[in-house]
Amino acid sequence: IVIIRIILAITHLFRAFFKVNSDKEYLIEQNKAAGLLHPTFLQTFDQIFPNNRHALRSIDEYGPAIFKSPWAKHQSDEELFYQTMQTVGEIVKDDVNLGTLYITLVLATPGEGLS
Numbered sequence: 001i002v003i004i005r006i007i008l009a010i011t012h013l014f015r016a017f018f019k020v021n022s023d024k025e026y027l028i029e030q031n032k033a034a035g036l037l038h039p040t041f042l043q044t045f046d047q048i049f050p051n052n053r054h055a056l057r058s059i060d061e062y063g064p065a066i067f068k069s070p071w072a073k074h075q076s077d078e079e080l081f082y083q084t085m086q087t088v089g090e091i092v093k094d095d096v097n098l099g100t101l102y103i104t105l106v107l108a109t110p111g112e113g114l115s
Helices: 002-020 027-034 039-048 075-092 096-108
Strands: none
Touching: 002 027, 002 075, 002 096, 027 039, 027 096, 075 096
C-alpha cells in the first residue's frame, strides 16, 4: 500500500507540473516544460501527426475525470488540493531539474509510520 501511495504522490506532482505549464501554446512544449517529454511519446505523436509538432494545443487540466467536482467529501478539501497543486506547480514551473529534485525528496521522505 505504501508503493501505491508513492506512485499516486508522484502522479499528482507530474499533473501539477503539467497543469501549471498550460500557458505553453502546444502540447509538445507543455510536456517538455513539465519534464514529461519521453521519446516514446514523441514517436507516437509523430506517427499520428507526421511533420506537425503543433497539431495539438496545450491542455489546461489536472487529468482524468476524477477531478471533476464534487469528488472530495468536503468542498474545502477540493480547494486545498487545488491550491496545493497550483502552488507546487508554480514553484517548479518549467524547471525540470527542480522538479526532479522535488520528486526525489518525496521519494526519500519516510511516511508517517516510518519517521
